[in-house]
Amino acid sequence: MLARRNPQLNAHGELIHLLSIEGLPRAILTQILDTAGTFLSVNDRDVKKVPLLRGKSVFNLFFENSTRTRTTFEIAAKRLSADVINLDIAKSSASKGESLLDTIANLSAMHADMFVVRHSESGAPYLIAKHCAPHVHVVNAGDGRHAHPTQGLLDMYTIRHYKKSFNELTVAIVGDIVHSRVARSDIHALTTLGVPEIRAVGPKTLVPGDLRDMDVRVCHDMKEGVKGADVVIMLRLQNERMSGAMLPSAGEYFKSYGLTEEVLARAKPDAIVMHPGPINRGVEIDSRVADGAHSVILPQVTFGIAVRMAVMSILAGNDA
C-alpha cells in the first residue's frame, strides 16, 4: 500500500487546502485559531477590511444550498479585500448537466484563486482539489456527512475563548451525529486538541455504536450524557429525520434529547451551550436555554467570520 501524503498539505507541511480536520497536525489547528484572534479585532475597527486577498478571486461553489454559510464566507472574503463570485449550482437529482470536473475546469479558466465548496456527496472537495489548477486553494464548506472543517474550527475557537484550556474538558455532542459533518469535524478537532472526554449523545438510530470507532463515548441517555459537561454542543435535527423512519416525531425527540434548563442543570455550573445553527426551538433546544446565560450561540457566528478569514488568509499565503 502506498503511503499517501495528506492532500491538504504541501511538501513543507503547510496548509494548501482545508478539506477536513482529520489528519491535520495540532500545530496547524492552533495556527488557525491564533490567526483568527487577530482577525477578530479587525471586525471591531472602523475599516473592517485588510488587503491580504486583494486581487484574488474567491468562488463560492455551493452545490447544496445554504445562504447562511455562503454569506459568512462572502463576508470573510470581502473583509480580506477579495473579489467574491457566488455560484449556486444547486444539484437536482433529475438533471446531471455539466460534470463536476468540467465546472471546475471552466472556473479555473476564469482565473479563480480559491474555491469554497459545499456539496452533498462526501469527498467531493477532494476530487476538486485533486483536479484543479495547482495554485488554486479549496476550502470545504461542508461535504455530505463527512466534514465541515471551518465549523469545527470556529467551535474550537469558541471553546478556547470561554474555557481557555482543552486539557480537562468534558464535551457532549447531542443529536443526529451519524449524519452530521459538523459532529465529525468537532470530534476530530477535539481529539487533536487533546480533549479527554468526548460524548456522543442521542438515540441508537442517530448515534450508533459504530461511532466508538471515532474514540467517543456513546450515550443514549441525555441526562447521563450531559452530566458534568463543560461544553454542550447541540446539533440541529433535520426535517427528514423527523419524518418517521428513524424517529417517530419531533415531540418525542424533545422529550428524550431536548436541552431544557432542567437537563442543563446537570452539566457544570459554568457550562457553555453551543449550536451550529440554525436552531429548531422546541425540537433540540428550549428557547430559554438558547437565549439564556449559558448560550454562546451568537458569539459563535462572530467567531465564524474571523476563523474563515484566518483560514483563507493562511491558505492564500502558502504555495502548492
Add this chain to the structure above:
Amino acid sequence: MTNLLLDAEALYGELKLGVARLMTPDTVLVGIWSGGAWLAQRLNADLSTGRPVGTISSTLHRDDFGERGLGAVEAATSLPFEIDGARILLIDDVIASGRTIRAVVNELFDYGRPASVELAVMVDRGGRELPVAAAFAAAKLTLPATQRLSLAREPDGRFTFAVKETT
C-alpha cells in the same frame, strides 16, 4: 563596517532625549511590534506621559504577503485610545526600506483619521525604497545587506542589539 558593537542602552538614552523633544501634551506613543513596542512601553513609563501606550503590527498590511505568507500571529495591534484627531508618534527599533512603516500607517488608518503621524527610531540603517522619513533617529549607520539588526530585551528589561547574518 564589521563587528560593530551597538550599545542599545546608550542609544535608548539618545532616543529618549529625541522623543522628549518631539512630544506635545497630546502625543500618544505607538510602538511597532516587536522591538518598537518594547521601546514605546519603556519610553512611556520613563517620560511619565500619563497616557496609555499603543502597540501596532504591520502583519495585515504587509506588501510581501504573497511571498512570505502570514507569518507570526503574536503580533497584534492594540490601540487603547481614540485615533480620530490623535497626534501619533510611532516608535520603531530599526528603519530600512520603509515598507514596514507604510504598512503600519495603513493599519493605523483602518482605525480612524489621526491629526498627525510622526516617526522616531533607534537606528536608521538607510536603504529607503519608499518616501518615508523619521523625524528623529538615535543612530544612522550602514550595514551590509546580509546583516539583520533587531532589538532584544533581557529579562531585567535592558535592551541589547542582535546582529544576524542572513543567507
Add this chain to the structure above:
Amino acid sequence: MKILIRNGRVVDPASGRDEAADVAIAAGRIVAIGQVPADFTPERTIAADGCVVAPGLVDLAARLKEAGPGALESELAAAAAGGVTSLVCPPDTDPPLDEPGLVDMLKFRARKLSRCRLFPLGALTRHLDGEELTEMIDLTEAGCVGFSQAERPIKDNLTLMRAMQYASTHGYAVWLRPQDRSLGGGVAASGAVATRLGLSGVPVAAETIALHTIIELVRQTGTRVHLCRLSSAAGVELVRRAKAEGLPVTADVSINSLHLTDVDIGYFNADMRLTPPLRQGKDRDALRAGLADGTIDALVSDHTPIGDDDKMLPFGEAVPGATGLELLLSLALKWGAETKLPLAQALARVTSEPVRVLGESLGSLGQSAGRLVEGGVADICVFDLEAEWQVTAGMLRSRGKHTPFDAASSGTRMPGRVRHTLVAGTLAYSAADATTA
C-alpha cells in the same frame, strides 16, 4: 496449424502434473504433452523457456457491457492479454440477455474474433426486472450456462423461489449475488472507515441475510446455486456450513475483495468504489482462507469496464466496478504466493475449479476446458512466473482503465506476465507480437 510449445514447465492442476515438457498442438487440440512424436513438424514453435505452460484461465465473471462499437473486440482482446481463454459474462448487457436471439448474436460475434470462448449467463427474469421468468430452455439451447439477475434485485422471495424451482426442474444453475435490496443501498462497507469518511454503509447483514434466504430456498427446492462475490467472513462461514450440509452450492470471490480492504479507499478514491464494497481485514483474511480450503470454489475478475466520466465523480456518485481481466492471473498468483500454496493449487482456482462449477452446462467442452489433457482442447496460457509489473492505464487493452490496483492507487506489485495465449489452438495473444494485440 501445428504448434509446438517447447521447454516450458507444464502445470495442470486437474491432474497434478508439474514438470518440464513440450506440448504439441494440431487442429485445435493438444496431441501430446511430453512424448512428442518425432515426426511432428510444427508450423510454429513457441519458446517457453523459463515459463509456465498452464491451461487457459476460465473467468466466471467478466462484464461485457456493450458500450459502443468495438467494445466486444477490446474486452475480448483484454481477456486474451490476460491469459483468459473462457469467460462467463453476466446477463446485464444492453439489452439484457433475455432472448435467445441476443445470445446467439453475442456468441457468434465472439466466435468470429477467436480471442476467448464466451459463455453467457441468461437473464433469470425478463428485462432483469425481477418479476417474470424467461424462457430458460430456449436460452440454454442458445448457449447460456446458467441464469442470473446480475446486480438487479428480484421482486420478492416468492418470485425467487419460483424462479429457482423452475430452473431446477431442468437442472439449470442459478447464479445469485447475495445482497439484501434494502440493506445494500450504501456506498461503502459499514465500519470505522465509512463512519469516518461519512459514507453510507452496507452492513454485513446485507450479505448474511440474503445468504440465509438463498440457502434456505436451496434446501427447499434443491436448486443448484452459484453464489457470486462473497465479501465477508460471516458469509464465508455460512457457505461452509451449507456445503457441509451437502447443499448444491458453489461460490466465488473477486480479485478486489481478495486483496483489498476498506482502508484502501484512502481519500475517497473512486477506483475503490466497488460492489460488493471492500470490507475489513478480518473479512479479507476469511475470504483468502475460504478460497484456499475450497469453501470458495473460484476466483473471478469481476471485470467491469467503466469510463472516466463515470468514475471521476465524488465517491458516492461514481459507478461501482473495476477492470480486471488482465489482472486475474497475477492476482491469483499473488494470493497463492502469499498464502504459501503450491502453484497448481493457486492456478486451480482460475482453471479447473471454475470448470467444475460450470459442470454439465459446458457440455463436452467440460472434459478438457481448464485442463491440459492429450486429446483435449488447446486452450493454453504461457506465462513468465518471475516477471513482475505494475498496472498503469496505458498498459491495459480493456476500455476500462480504472482499477484499484493501479500503480497510483495501491501500487500493487503484480507477479506473472502472460507471454502467449492460445484458444482452440490459435494464437489469440502474444506479448512479443504487437499486431496480435
